[in-house]
Amino acid sequence: MSELPDGLTRFLDRAGWAGAAIDPIPGDASFRRYFRVAEGGRKAMLMHAPPPHEDPQPFLDVAHWLAAHGQRAPEIVAEDAAAGWILLEDFGHDRMRDWLDENPGGEAGAYAAAIDALADLHRKPPGPFAPYDMATYQREVALLTEWYCPAMGLTVDEAGYAAAWEETLAPLLERQTPGVTVLRDYHAENIMLLGPAADGSGPQGLIDFQDALVGHPAYDLVSLLQDARRDVLVELEQAMLDRYIAAAAPGAHFEADYARLGAQRNAKIVGIFTRLWKRDHKARYLAMVPRVWEAMERDLAHPALAPVARWFDANIPRNIRDNFGGEIQ
Template identity: 60%
Template sequence: MKPPATAADFLAMHGWGDGQISPVAGDASFRRYFRVQEGDRQAILMDAPPPHEDPKPFIAMAEYLANSGFAAPEIFARDLTQGLVLLEDFGEHRMREHLDQQPEDEESIYRQVIDLLRELHRIPAAPVPAYDWLQYLREVNLLTEWYCPAQQLDVDAEAFVACWKQVLAPVLAAQNNPVTVMRDYHAENIMLLADGRLGLLDFQDALVGHPAYDLVSMLQDARRDVSDELEEKMLAYYLADRNEEAAQEFRSHYAILGAQRNTKIIGIFTRLCVRDGKQRYLEFLPRMWRLLEKDLQHPALEPVAQWYARNIPAEVRSRSIPLPEKTE
């Protein structure tokens, strides 16, 4: 985790030449992050190296969110050619660790993150691409492209796509008035700021789509256990102002998008292990299968549930993925 060779000149050019650089935790992408400390001020240096990463979507979304009244990091400086961005440091008080240490705050903080989504869904959507058929199907296909080969499964990939087209149709039809979807809205991307607001991170892949997506991302968290009781309470809280018919339709779409997202994540976490050697992501797979199986119980997902039963039976889902052999 050494900073890029161009970091010193970039920081000096923008008034941070005497800053001390130290690494901070990254994510599952090629992006890297460093804390820059200079006297009593600090900032975060994002290294988003081209061609693997493009920081422009992050910058655009940060500006959209900030202009809409949400707490997104202020952009202090940028060098798009080098892929360097200097941005506001939200500190280290993250929702995930706070709740690990103070679980009594769980319901109040989850209400706050749901309130933020409700506000986001009331304003005009960001000027970003749509969450369309192609994107939804590209994502679920990560399971047949990565998980199934890793488990040496010969599956009916064509039927898999046909099932998803069938169950996703009502979700796409409901996106005629789309909202901003941040796509990675979960406890490890929410900072608890000193002023009581929620600091938002990791929104560079935002699209416009269905309001259930970020809700299910938060309540069916890939990295943190959320009890069924809390999930139901927060889902009911989000739907409190809808009539019974609208609420039931939303719950159906919520289950569909939960299954879509959890399917995608199983594929992504397998890819991170097999292709990138990041074996720690395998520890999340039992949680992902539990969440997916819960979603598949919804009647709206019967075609997909039947495909899973035929192609990936329960005894396979609990089987460890063989790790790639290490090369010298």
């Protein structure tokens, strides 16, 4: 028990879970830690998001809002935001990505259910969250020029890059008012299958939504269908995009905006994964860069991305891009 964070057992005692068995879960790319706890036939998930590195209040705010609007966020059992502790419902072990690795025949059903859940979320009024504004979009895409380009030994036109994105994203901003709740990391690693059927259909639970903003409905669709962590065939991507459009009727410009946000998100992810390698010494993320880069190239081919595509042509040599981003040094 010496390796457990200080205050863990005190929190569980106060929450009425004294003497619970505690099973740490391996972490990923943040300071958050998770533990499965069990006591007297009950089970729950314990999140430790310690200040000042983490602030659990946004997670709590979004979880409460989602639950109040009929979305399947985990129930909050007990909380102490000031100390970074949240005891919440345990959604089990069937993460969508892992389940699909073992049940590839359920892919269409699982993605269809995720699309339907997203369409349902987008019928709700947007939550009381900050806007996904131009400054946020620009700050995110700048991660590519801040981290990836130096790692490739490239000196690039950063002002021209920002100007190209400004021109490309400006029309989209007009179409994200009043907007929808954007979870921002809606993909197969953050969707839990709650008793999945053999065909992948069935109820799904949401996790890792603490960074929610109010923005464009295409963003989470891109996050799901251009997944950095698993291959999604372009045929499935198009079928699920068509399914969403049929359910939500988002308007004539939606596919162009989907490409805009696909390129925006993928540029950000390339930058983030490079930063995880260079700054945080987490080299495993580099293996995902070719998948992300390939999706970004498809997005850049859309006419709506012409200003950004011209910048890429002028600043990142074709031999690097043809190798799906090249080998980061």
